[in-house]
Amino acid sequence: MKKNEFFFAILTLALYGCSDPQRPARFISAWDSPESTQAVLERKIASLPTGQCLKDLYSVETLQAEIHLEEKKYQAARPIEGQWKHLDLARLPIPQANFLNAHGNKVGDLAYPGRTDYSSCKDVPCVFNQVYGRPDHVAGYVHYLWYLKFGHLLSADNLVPGQNSKVPGVYNGKNFSLASYLYSDDELYGFWRLSHMLESPFTELAYLDEIQRLPRGENFEQKELQGTCGAASSDGYIVLGDGCLTLNQNRDQGHLYQGILHELAHQLDFEEGKGSGHFYRSHQKDYLEVSGMYLEEYQAKSLVQTWKILNKDNLVSEYASVTPEENFAETVAYLRMSPENALLNLSEKHFEFVSEKYFNNASFSYSDQFSDWQNKRYADLTKWVVKAVLECRQTSDARTSNFFTAADFKTSVGPGLMNCYGAYAEEIGARLLSMVKLKEPEGCVATLERSRKLTWNSLLRPKLVSLFKKNHTLGLLTFNFYDALVKSRAARDAYLICQGEIAAETCFDEEVRKKALEQALVLKLSHAEIKDLVDLYISVNDFSKIQSQTRATYQSYVLTRSEDIKKTSEALWGRCKGTNPNDDLPPKGQHFTLTDGYLISSIYSCLNQQFKDTVALVIDGFSLEGLKVEANDERIIFEKIVTPYLQKNLKEIYRREQTAELLSATEFMRINSGKLRERLQVDFGWTGEVVDLKKLQSDCRNRSLALINFSPAYHLKKDLFGPFISGSVCWKIQESERFQRWLRSSELALKP
Amino acid sequence: MPISILEHCMKFYLLITMVLVISCGDKNPTSVIGAHGNNLIETHGDPIRIDPLPLTNSSMFIYPGNRKFQLQNNTVTNSYRDPQGDETTVLFWKHKFKKCQTELVRVMAEKPSHRNLPVELRCPDQGIGVIFSEGSDLVSRVVEFEKE
Numbered sequence: 001m002k003k004n005e006f007f008f009a010i011l012t013l014a015l016y017g018c019s020d021p022q023r024p025a026r027f028i029s030a031w032d033s034p035e036s037t038q039a040v041l042e043r044k045i046a047s048l049p050t051g052q053c054l055k056d057l058y059s060v061e062t063l064q065a066e067i068h069l070e071e072k073k074y075q076a077a078r079p080i081e082g083q084w085k086h087l088d089l090a091r092l093p094i095p096q097a098n099f100l101n102a103h104g105n106k107v108g109d110l111a112y113p114g115r116t117d118y119s120s121c122k123d124v125p126c127v128f129n130q131v132y133g134r135p136d137h138v139a140g141y142v143h144y145l146w147y148l149k150f151g152h153l154l155s156a157d158n159l160v161p162g163q164n165s166k167v168p169g170v171y172n173g174k175n176f177s178l179a180s181y182l183y184s185d186d187e188l189y190g191f192w193r194l195s196h197m198l199e200s201p202f203t204e205l206a207y208l209d210e211i212q213r214l215p216r217g218e219n220f221e222q223k224e225l226q227g228t229c230g231a232a233s234s235d236g237y238i239v240l241g242d243g244c245l246t247l248n249q250n251r252d253q254g255h256l257y258q259g260i261l262h263e264l265a266h267q268l269d270f271e272e273g274k275g276s277g278h279f280y281r282s283h284q285k286d287y288l289e290v291s292g293m294y295l296e297e298y299q300a301k302s303l304v305q306t307w308k309i310l311n312k313d314n315l316v317s318e319y320a321s322v323t324p325e326e327n328f329a330e331t332v333a334y335l336r337m338s339p340e341n342a343l344l345n346l347s348e349k350h351f352e353f354v355s356e357k358y359f360n361n362a363s364f365s366y367s368d369q370f371s372d373w374q375n376k377r378y379a380d381l382t383k384w385v386v387k388a389v390l391e392c393r394q395t396s397d398a399r400t401s402n403f404f405t406a407a408d409f410k411t412s413v414g415p416g417l418m419n420c421y422g423a424y425a426e427e428i429g430a431r432l433l434s435m436v437k438l439k440e441p442e443g444c445v446a447t448l449e450r451s452r453k454l455t456w457n458s459l460l461r462p463k464l465v466s467l468f469k470k471n472h473t474l475g476l477l478t479f480n481f482y483d484a485l486v487k488s489r490a491a492r493d494a495y496l497i498c499q500g501e502i503a504a505e506t507c508f509d510e511e512v513r514k515k516a517l518e519q520a521l522v523l524k525l526s527h528a529e530i531k532d533l534v535d536l537y538i539s540v541n542d543f544s545k546i547q548s549q550t551r552a553t554y555q556s557y558v559l560t561r562s563e564d565i566k567k568t569s570e571a572l573w574g575r576c577k578g579t580n581p582n583d584d585l586p587p588k589g590q591h592f593t594l595t596d597g598y599l600i601s602s603i604y605s606c607l608n609q610q611f612k613d614t615v616a617l618v619i620d621g622f623s624l625e626g627l628k629v630e631a632n633d634e635r636i637i638f639e640k641i642v643t644p645y646l647q648k649n650l651k652e653i654y655r656r657e658q659t660a661e662l663l664s665a666t667e668f669m670r671i672n673s674g675k676l677r678e679r680l681q682v683d684f685g686w687t688g689e690v691v692d693l694k695k696l697q698s699d700c701r702n703r704s705l706a707l708i709n710f711s712p713a714y715h716l717k718k719d720l721f722g723p724f725i726s727g728s729v730c731w732k733i734q735e736s737e738r739f740q741r742w743l744r745s746s747e748l749a750l751k752p
Numbered sequence: 753m754p755i756s757i758l759e760h761c762m763k764f765y766l767l768i769t770m771v772l773v774i775s776c777g778d779k780n781p782t783s784v785i786g787a788h789g790n791n792l793i794e795t796h797g798d799p800i801r802i803d804p805l806p807l808t809n810s811s812m813f814i815y816p817g818n819r820k821f822q823l824q825n826n827t828v829t830n831s832y833r834d835p836q837g838d839e840t841t842v843l844f845w846k847h848k849f850k851k852c853q854t855e856l857v858r859v860m861a862e863k864p865s866h867r868n869l870p871v872e873l874r875c876p877d878q879g880i881g882v883i884f885s886e887g888s889d890l891v892s893r894v895v896e897f898e899k900e
Contacts, residue, residue, distance in 0.1 A: 224869060234868075234887050277840050279868075279888045298805045298812060298822055299830045303872050303895065305883070306862040322863045583850070587843045593889035594843050601847060698853070716846065 379540035
């Protein structure tokens, strides 16, 4: 007996002996699962004349169909209460209501929000199209579809995050019309195409809020960003300039794809670093090892830190040598968009690391792309064949085909059935090809070349022969087996059970095998047949696919509860703010952290201490058709999704409070400027040094800080009042008449 | 087990725990800044390797755990280490340096990146600097130097 057969037999025995423990009802079972978005597009593409591609489908009608299917994910949620301008949110599809709640005030001319008339709008695409001034245009649908697929805003406003001017529409000291900030038709097409190219984890960036365009023709204001076409910030935004949005005459090519992916990779690098103690994922030991990067640091006149690379030939670009984070972003973007370059230059382990973790093991290379594309869609292929075999066996299909010959099957197959199988195989082949043309950026060009079309067919045929052969033997059983597993959501359950496991993927594989085996055993088949069925199921339910689908389902539910999470965040802040504010102990915890500014330790540590309990509280509040979250595995997934929401909300509250404190401090300074100087001059006993002006100013600053009866919670006192003290309270204090008089009297007193 | 023995054991464990807490608490290891190279080896053992530096009579002693000591003329001038626990957050150091006249200094690099440039927040009075990228909430390195 071969080793794997032995293992299989042992597993079978084990299954007979073990019964599944009782688990609480899954919360998510009440959440509707949508039909695949791809189905509509596949059918459309399949019906297009030969030679046409994805770009030929780019229309309002297609976008509407995609949006409709995406919105179906939210059908089970309760309506959102509230109002956005004239629109009653409860009457809108849930994600539209959510969008308007979260981003409704960030669209259009932010300097003159009343300038755009939205009164005729009944949905979100219309709101965007009003900004563009083009009713029923593709723009509105692309913007909204991007939000549905990626969860963040593709901006259509005139405020660049982090810009120098506080006034929207002013950049680099110049005024710009709103139109300068809006994406062109070609750029929007590029985004739409990207939305089909990118999958998890790029579609799950929880900390990214928006992708903003610079005004057309402008460079970044920041000196250090001169010459770059894009920037990603850990504050939750990506800004793109013209250079990152260029497309060739053939809109399927151009730097746009690589430029945007580079910036998204920065965001991914940042998000995957969270909780690891490193700001970026790429600074962790394993990435440094595969990329060959190491840090050289030493103190010269100032501190020097330079990243070095062991082998300069192992880079996709010169820029990839600058830092691990640039290396990561360049490598991810090149591997996807210029795979030949990546294959040629990266070390094998570096290529495999990125391909495995971020692209589902795909290589995208010219030589492997066909098998990659076919393998990636093996699940669909299998489903179609199972269905085809069933159809052929149940109906008398009169079509003819010479796709199969008798030699392809072990057992005898009648001519009618063989013709039917062949006709379906041809149809399935065409459908798969259309899927590839739809999803793969290089799909259309690659499959149109005659010589390559032959390669495509020669690779696909053995797969189809094997699948038809296997399913013909097993017949209806395959369908029942497969259908039962799909209905019981076996793969998703397996994924959930393995939540919290360190080797989640291995655990998943074992669980899926166990579940498939359980189902197969019911059918009372031979060992060989059972093994065939189980292998079939496992091959179409790989870990990353199920992970991505499952996360998206939970994510869509949490999105509908974002308002509740906001309220809980406010309550947490209120509790921590109200508890004996002080800054005595060192700040503790890392669930909620600050990128700039200050926060007194009592509030900071309280927020961190109560963070996990608050996440639990939020999850306890989730309910759907009478179900609560009871299963621990579901709780783990929800924790991962709710955490960024809470962090972002707390950050927003912090900024709000910080701004309010700054305003109060400004008012305090306005009122107290003269009084403070007056109090300083009552007694100059605070001066330790009168000759050294620097020391005198330092003493004055310390004394002033002590006199200021304002204890900030969101700023360091010295930062908040420092400029005010140097520029006003202590300004030339040594020249003041009272200081001079005090100095003279002191000198007299000192004289013997 | 009789209660008195249990109490005895409890007291013993409590004592041990307290000793451990006191000895492993948030305490800086003894500074070696200004120490001779030989003393460094006496206290820390032999380094994994010694790298030359592009400075006069300078070298870097490299120890496990990403810990490094910079020496000039065989005297330790700087030490570098990864932050531990709550030290990882920038806020921790802002709090620690609250009463210090801090300096924010740009960290130099041969090949500057376009983004999130590293800076050093220095407290000369305490002889400590921490490195983090602009816009980051996390400290990447803790640098020790001679107190001013």
